[in-house]
Amino acid sequence: MGWNGLLAVLIALNQWMQPNLSIESRGEVVKDRISMTDYAYPLPVGPLVNEERLAKLMDQVAAKVEREPENATLDGAGRIVPENPGLKLERNAFKRLFYGYMLEGEPLRLEVPLRRIYPRVDSEVLSNIKVRQIGQYATYYNSRNRNRSSNIALAANAINNQVVFPGERFSFNGTVGMRTKEKGYLRAPVIVRGEMYEDIGGGICQISSTLFNAVDRAGLTIVERFSHSRRVHYVPAGRDATVSWYGPDFVFENRYDQPILIRSYAGGGTVSISIYSSELLELQPREVPGASRELPEEVKMDERSVIVE
Template sequence: MKRTILFLFLLLLLSTDVAFANELIITDDNVNETIIREHFSLHYIDSGFIDQEKLRLLLNRIEEQVYEPGVNATLDDSWTIVPEKKGETLDREGFLRFFYAFFYSDVTFEMKLPKKAVYPRVDSELLSDIRTNELGHYLTYYRTSNKERAHNIQLAADAINNQVVFPGESFSFNKAVGKRTKERGYKRAPVIVRGELSEDIGGGICQVSSTLFNAVSIDGIKIVERYSHSRNVPYVPPGKDATVSWWGPDFVFKNEYSHPVLIRAKALDGKMIVRIFSSDSVEVKNN
């Protein structure tokens, strides 16, 4: 009996040593992973089968650690093109080839993590083409003495500046600007709530959405979603406003041109201006 127990203990110890000797060590600045073969085996079927769910979770975790998005080309205040930057992500197919070779072997592997480039949608060549032809523009005015409101207007204007909307795509003001919070720099300023003047975080950005609405009220742009305030606002004529709220109304339009359109927005010295550009060869697509 004692010999049997000793034999089983030695067998368990040996099998444990083999399992931990068979490792996949990943070398990368952003990832610290040592993968043990046994952790990915389906033991209730056969040790030669891979637990695909665990493998999928591993891939997702590594990809989250290494992913860097590409950065679009933009125009600075002097209209000089700031070139795009490539990002990078996990090369999942390359990783899987290496993982399968490791899994069906009995040796330890060391792998330099395979990656591939992530290319931005807007490169310098495209931006150079769509900045030439002005399709529409609109200008509104605000008081710089209301510093909180002026600050919010500038933040929202910067958020929509250099946005590119491709043919057939829709632009959402709320998605482009994001949630208006104190942590993101927005301040309390006057807003209209149910017909009453009040104060809230992000007050003033409806002037940006309203200026944008009037700038894109042109052939080739379809207004998908737009709401008016419950009372008239002083910066645009009645019925020409576009109220927005993170938890409520959004302003959305669709590009029905044959080329991408570029939004240029600027808030400076009490002037809020939006200009819409595209290629010289742009035309409205036939529906």
């Protein structure tokens, strides 16, 4: 009998003699009653462990124990909220421990091996780049239109506290993501090929346009920017940046040698976006005209009173 056959026999004997395996993480049971018979190939010969089933087990364990790292952020008062490291399953170490159980019947309690994942933005980075405002822009909207106001606030929150490192590009669509009902976006006016319609997420172009003017004032490099097919009210002519999940995006690049921080707020009829960075940054600002405070007249769409996008 070869080594494979002998080891297969040992596994078969252990299946009758050894109790089930319990997988735990930091004092909590992740998965218990793991039986050898579920992860061994049938006798007489063959690979000792069913790798496909083991891979699925590791996926199940990872889904329960892994967590994404959380960047340090600023709260509404400008105070630093510390970062939180993430956790990642060490699959090779897990596999070694699992093989030990399959071949030797030990350990009976498997502590999930985890690796810390540190966030890109920690408190030290944030404390260095929150001190100096290098660009700012404000636009205005009619807060009586609740759907549009809600969409604007959601998009403003999505880009708030974003940090762009030197040489990196910021994508509005990539950061805000798809605008869906599940995320809370509502139907509001949008412009499509010069015509006005209602769609999920209407109004967020005011956030992308305000951001465009703020980063332009800060001297950052505009990589991708498109204007609407008709005039919009909230920025001067030619100073808008239309976005669509399946269409145009607004993208800029940080050409400085210091990270930059985006602070974004929308409420009470005002969108305010500021760009911050380090005192060490050699600023090269641009002149950008300010936005008008005059609000547009309301118009009828689908027999409901709304504000033109």
